Amino acid sequence: MATFAFYRFKLNDPSCAKETFAAFEPEKRLDLIVSQRKKDGSYEDNKVVTKCYNNDVLINHEDIIVMTIENNKQKATTIDKQKVQHEHHPFCHVIIDYREGHNIIAIERNGAFDNKPEKVRDILFHGLNRIFYRQNLTIELTPLAKSYENIIEAIDMIRRRHHDRVKKICLDFNSKHNPNRQIDTNSITTVMALLADKANAKGLVAFQSEGDEEMDINAIQQELLAIADICYREGEYDLSIHFYSYGIFRYGADVVAQFGVDQTVIDEFVNQADSMDADRDRDSLPNWLDKMKDTFSDYNEQTVATIEPKRGRRK
Numbered sequence: 001m002a003t004f005a006f007y008r009f010k011l012n013d014p015s016c017a018k019e020t021f022a023a024f025e026p027e028k029r030l031d032l033i034v035s036q037r038k039k040d041g042s043y044e045d046n047k048v049v050t051k052c053y054n055n056d057v058l059i060n061h062e063d064i065i066v067m068t069i070e071n072n073k074q075k076a077t078t079i080d081k082q083k084v085q086h087e088h089h090p091f092c093h094v095i096i097d098y099r100e101g102h103n104i105i106a107i108e109r110n111g112a113f114d115n116k117p118e119k120v121r122d123i124l125f126h127g128l129n130r131i132f133y134r135q136n137l138t139i140e141l142t143p144l145a146k147s148y149e150n151i152i153e154a155i156d157m158i159r160r161r162h163h164d165r166v167k168k169i170c171l172d173f174n175s176k177h178n179p180n181r182q183i184d185t186n187s188i189t190t191v192m193a194l195l196a197d198k199a200n201a202k203g204l205v206a207f208q209s210e211g212d213e214e215m216d217i218n219a220i221q222q223e224l225l226a227i228a229d230i231c232y233r234e235g236e237y238d239l240s241i242h243f244y245s246y247g248i249f250r251y252g253a254d255v256v257a258q259f260g261v262d263q264t265v266i267d268e269f270v271n272q273a274d275s276m277d278a279d280r281d282r283d284s285l286p287n288w289l290d291k292m293k294d295t296f297s298d299y300n301e302q303t304v305a306t307i308e309p310k311r312g313r314r315k
Contacts, residue, residue, distance in 0.1 A: 001248055002093065003240075003260040004106035005117035006292065008301050009096075010140045011132075020137065021098040024065050026057050032069065032127030053123050054089060058270045064286060065096040066270050069120055071112050092120060093266060097289045104292065105141060109258060117258075118143075142301040144257040151228040151239070151251050152221055158246055162291060165214035168242035171227065173203035212244075245283070246291060257299060261288050 011017055024030065032053040054070040068091045075088035090112035097104040105124065107117040125141050132139060148154040158164060173196045196203030209215045217224070228251055231239045240250045240260070248260025262283070269285035 001242075001260045002263050002266065003109045003248060003250060003258055004093075004095065005109055005121075006144045006257045006259070006296065007105045007107065007121055007141045008144055008296075009103050009105050010142075012138045013136075016135070016137060017098050017103070018063065018100075020132070020135065021063070021065060021096060022060065024057050024060050024067070024096075026059055028057060030055055030057070030067075030127065031131060032123055033130055034123055034126040053127065061269070062286065063097070063099040064269075064289065065094075065098070066266060066285075067094050067096070068092065069094055069123065092117075094120065094124070095266075095285075095289070097293075102289065102293055104289065104296075106289075106292075144296050144299040144301060146257065146299045150225055151241075152217070152225065154249060154251065155217060155241055158241075158243060158249055158295075161294065162243070162246050164243045164246045166209070166217055166241060167215070167244050168206055168208040169215065169224070170207075170240045170242065171205040171231075172238040172240065173197075247288065257296065259292060259295070261285070 011020070032055055033050060034053065035048055035050050051072055053072065055067055057065060057067045059066050070089040070091040073088040073090065074085045076083050076085055078084070090110075092108035092110050092112045094108065095104075095106040097106070105121075107120045107124075109115055109117045113119040121141050121143070125139070128139050148157075155166065159166070195201075207215065227237075228239055231237045231251065238250060240248050242248050242260075246259075247262070250258040250260070265283055265285050265288060
C-alpha cells in the first residue's frame with residue numbers, strides 16, 4: 001500500500017493548467033533544479049548549492065500524470081574491507097491530477113525522502129516555478145489538512161461518506177524514538193518498538209477482521225482514542241485505519257491529509273491506461289482520486305512558509 005500526502009496546486013493563470021501539464025510527456029524528464037543552502041545554514045553566495053533531481057513521467061493520461069522523483073543520496077558499501085560511497089537514488093511517486101476542478105498533487109510518503117513528503121513538495125515548488133517562469137506562470141502548492149475532534153469522528157466520516165467498512169487497524173513504529181528515553185518494560189508496544197530499532201527492522205502491530213466482516217469499532221472506541229492520543233502527542237507511532245475500498249487513513253503527528261492506495265492500482269493505470277473501460281472499476285486510479293476530491297471538499301489549505309536563498313554580502 002502506497003501512502004500519499006495531498007496538496008492543492010494553483011497557477012496564477014488557471015486557464016493554462018491543461019495546456020501546461022499536457023506538455024509533461026512520458027519518457028521526457030523535467031528540469032527539476034533547486035537552489036539550496038548548505039547544511040551550515042548560511043545564505044552567502046558561495047554557500048548556496050544547485051541540485052538537479054532526476055525524474056520520469058511514467059504516463060500522462062486523461063489529465064492525470066504519474067511520475068517518479070529521485071533523491072540524491074550516498075550509500076556506503078564495503079569493498080576489499082574498505083567503505084566506499086556510491087550514488088544512491090531512491091524514488092517516490094508523484095500524482096498530478098489536473099482535471100478541471102481537481103488541481104491536486106499527491107506525493108508518496110516513503111523512505112526515499114525520509115518519509116517527509118514536504119521535501120518533495122519544496123522540490124516541485126522551486127523546480128516547477130523555474131520551468132514555468134519561461135511561460136510567465138507561477139505555481140503554489142499548499143497542503144490540505146482537516147481538524148477532527150478525534151479519530152472516531154474521522155472513521156465515521158469516511159464510512160458514512162464513502163459507504164465503506166473498516167478492514168484493519170495498524171500501529172507502525174516509525175523509528176522516531178528518543179534513544180535516551182527510559183523503556184517501560186510493562187508496555188508491549190514500547191518493547192516491540194525497541195526491538196524493531198535494535199534489529200534495524202520495521203515494527204508493526206495489526207488487527208484485521210475475518211473474511212469480509214467489518215471490525216467492531218464501537219467496541220474498542222475508548223482504546224482506539226487512547227492509542228490515537230499517544231500517537232499524536234509522542235509522534236513515535238503511526239496509526240492507520242484500512243478500509244475495504246477507500247484505502248488508508250493515517251492518523252498521528254502529521255496534520256497533512258495522507259491517504260493510501262494499493263500499489264497495483266497505480267501500476268495498472270501506468271501500464272494499461274489505454275485499455276481501461278470508460279466506466280472504470282472502483283479500484284481504478286481516477287476513481288480513487290475522485291474519492292479524494294470528495295474527501296477534501298471540507299479540508300483547509302494550510303499556509304506554507306517557503307524560504308528563498310538570499311544573496312549574501314561579498315567580502
